[in-house]
Amino acid sequence: MKADEIERLIKISKERPLMPETYVPWQEDPLQDDLYLPEALTSLHGLPVYDTLTPQQKKDLGRHEIVQVLYSYGWGEALFCVFMSRYALQLPTDSPEHRFLIREIIEEYRHQEMFAQAITRLKGIPLLQTPAHSFAGRVSTRYLPADYLFMGSLAVELITDVYGNYARRAPEIYKVIRKVFELHNIEEGRHILFTKGLLQSYTAEAGYIKKTLYSFVILMNIYFVRTMYIRKEIYERIGLANPGAVFKQAQQNYRTKFTQNCLGQIIEFVDSWGGFNNATRWAWRLLLKAKV
Ligand SMILES: [Fe+2]
Ligand SMILES: [Fe+2]
Numbered sequence: 001m002k003a004d005e006i007e008r009l010i011k012i013s014k015e016r017p018l019m020p021e022t023y024v025p026w027q028e029d030p031l032q033d034d035l036y037l038p039e040a041l042t043s044l045h046g047l048p049v050y051d052t053l054t055p056q057q058k059k060d061l062g063r064h065e066i067v068q069v070l071y072s073y074g075w076g077e078a079l080f081c082v083f084m085s086r087y088a089l090q091l092p093t094d095s096p097e098h099r100f101l102i103r104e105i106i107e108e109y110r111h112q113e114m115f116a117q118a119i120t121r122l123k124g125i126p127l128l129q130t131p132a133h134s135f136a137g138r139v140s141t142r143y144l145p146a147d148y149l150f151m152g153s154l155a156v157e158l159i160t161d162v163y164g165n166y167a168r169r170a171p172e173i174y175k176v177i178r179k180v181f182e183l184h185n186i187e188e189g190r191h192i193l194f195t196k197g198l199l200q201s202y203t204a205e206a207g208y209i210k211k212t213l214y215s216f217v218i219l220m221n222i223y224f225v226r227t228m229y230i231r232k233e234i235y236e237r238i239g240l241a242n243p244g245a246v247f248k249q250a251q252q253n254y255r256t257k258f259t260q261n262c263l264g265q266i267i268e269f270v271d272s273w274g275g276f277n278n279a280t281r282w283a284w285r286l287l288l289k290a291k292v
Contacts, residue, residue: 001197067124
């Protein structure tokens with residue numbers, strides 16, 4: 001990415017900061033019929049069991065699942081900040097990359113605080129990451145080389161972007177949630193531009209093996225995020241008779257929906273530098289049911 005393009009992104013970040021404190025109308029209560037997550041994005045929508053839920057159970061399902069999404073983003077961004085801080089230390093202080101990364105870190109910390117406040121506003125009780133998620137998150141943040149970590153973070157940012165677009169454009173969604181996603185969507189747009197620019201040079205020089213590895217890193221990151229959303233405990237909380245069986249159906253159902261609703265941009269990106277080949281295609285099909 002050219003220096004003047006990065007300078008432009010830094011300028012926007014400085015001159016038009018979006019403050020969660022004032023941008024989100026925290027004091028507004030949900031309206032009678034407000035939902036918390038678009039129905040199409042909930043794990044049970046589309047299954048016969050969904051039609052047996054009462055309106056209150058549907059609402060609660062969305063509330064618990066959006067809390068899980070907000071929590072997962074916050075945690076993912078916290079890990080990414082650890083990495084970015086370390087990475088920024090190696091760059092000359094006055095370089096555009098360094099200065100943009102500092103802006104990004106500032107914004108990411110604001111996002112984390114905003115997500116936490118939204119969870120509190122929803123009276124949410126997030127289910128913390130599993131030991132496997134925790135381990136994978138810590139190890140990758142600590143040991144993966146920079147290009148791989150940026151690949152992974154871009155994948156998660158693109159998913160967040162799609163998810164946020166659904167939530168902020170749905171008039172039936174509680175205004176606080178819509179504004180949270182609107183703010184996030186605007187600022188992440190700049191992060192995505194920067195990261196894509198940064199990765200262009202890496203992918204331009206990458207050969208078959210490196211492209212294969214990049215593709216796997218992205219795939220695992222998406223798989224990682226997706227599996228944090230769906231949790232059996234949520235079905236217990238909304239009072240379903242057989243949460244274990246529902247969980248299994250939900251996993252299948254959600255995998256298909258996630259592929260339909262959220263993967264478009266990612267597939268386009270991976271395809272743009274030749275990340276689908278004989279070594280990677282099968283895994284994308286198996287884990288994400290992606291049509292690649
Ligand atoms: Fe963010
Ligand atoms: Fe970001």
